[in-house]
Each structure stands twice: as C-alpha cells, then as structure tokens.
Amino acid sequence: MRRTLGAALLAVAFTGLAPGAAFASPYAGAVAASAPSAWWRLGDAPGPLALDAIGGAAGAWSGAVSAGAPGALAGDGDTASGFAGGWLDLGSGFAPSGSFSLEAWVRLTSTGSTRYALSQGGSSTGFHLYVTS
Helix, strand or coil, X not given: CCCECEEEEEEEEECCCCCCCCCCCHHHHHHHHCCCCEEECCXXXXXXXXXXXXXXXXXXXXXXXXXXXXXXXXXXXXXXXXXXXXXXXCHHHCCCCCCCCEEEEEEECCCCCEEEEEEECCCCCCEEEEEEC
C-alpha cells in the first residue's frame, strides 16, 4: 500500500482488537471499540517503521515523511505523520481477502491535484481513497 500526500495523515484503521485494550484518549478508545483488524495510528516516534496498534504487521516509511505533526483532535496528545511525497509501505502485511472498510483522517496542506490517502494496486485494479481538488 502506498500513500503519497502533501498532508498529514493522522490515522488509518481497518475494520479484531483484543477486548480490554487500554488507550489514552476517548477517540482512541472509540476506534478500538470498533474492533479494527489493523490500525496504524501514524504517531510513531521517528524511525523506519510505523507500528500497527493491534500488533500486526508494521509498515516501512519511504520518501519524505516527518513524525510529530499536530494530531487531529484538540486536547488530544496523539501526533500525526506529515507526508511530502513520502508514503507508508505495508508490503504484503496487509492483504485483505474479503470485504473491508477503510478509514483515514487527512489534512491537506496543498490543493490543486489528486492526493491519495490510501492506495493499493494500479489505476484499474485494487482500491484507492483519494481527494481531487
């Protein structure tokens, strides 16, 4: 999966989280309660990997990505990742075999073109969640 944005991508969740998992904020608790099968919060410390909050496959950062961008919710200490042509590569660690839902919080820092938030596959196959402005 590849994400290329001039934006801060705040969180990505795919709809089992172990019951009773504790998270620091009400928003994180609400996402956890929805039982996603994978959840890359993208608030990781600088380093080569983005961890799946559920303990699944980590993603590898590629290109221009910066950690510590402001998060989406006022008063919530969660941070985000900023993308300037970079992406998070999930490799073969994310390979849904049936129906699934995608969720992403995105704040665009530029407009005027197509910005992909989530993408896997080519122009005629796979899935794509994007904004065109």
